[in-house]
């Protein structure tokens with residue numbers, strides 16, 4: 001459950017910027033699940049903090065200071081998720097909610113030590129980039145799986161969606177980060193894609209699912 005706090009707004013704004021999506025009040029209202037007037041009020045507070053710049057009817061801009069603050073919240077969240085998977089052995093579908101709590105632990109030494117114990121990972125269990133202590137993060141140019149053509153092969157590198165229900169769906173389909181997926185056919189009727197991966201042939205994935213998969217195209 002995402003709550004109406006300054007930190008959650010910053011995280012949501014950071015992820016929108018990261019995915020190259022325009023940062024609008026309506027996008028925030030969708031992610032945080034609150035009304036537009038509520039978003040509007042909070043954006044004013046973020047603007048007072050100097051974290052965002054907002055002009056009516058224009059996309060929101062994250063300031064350098066805002067990005068720095070956001071990157072450290074995101075860092076704590078993603079390191080916590082990685083710790084829960086790598087060290088505690090939880091599934092990638094189980095960790096987001098717990099990390100929502102852990103990210104509030106106000107101890108730099110705690111997260112820096114987790115980082116070190118994990119060997120300074122670049123990405124979290126969902127393939128999202130973990131910003132470093134200074135807020136820098138490497139950029140990947142992953143593409144949306146849905147944008148590929150028939151005959152293309154790609155490796156799953158990250159997800160646009162870390163909801164439990166989606167991750168459990170991928171578990172059931174036996175799809176994980178690193179899975180090599182080949183597009184056999186694209187259905188023009190409903191946009192579904194027929195794919196093969198591992199030893200599975202002709203599996204149907206809907207357009208909605210394919211749009212959540214961020215991949216790296218490879219030559220076969």
Ligand SMILES: [Zn+2]
Nearest residue numbers: 081096099162
């Ligand atoms: Zn998460």
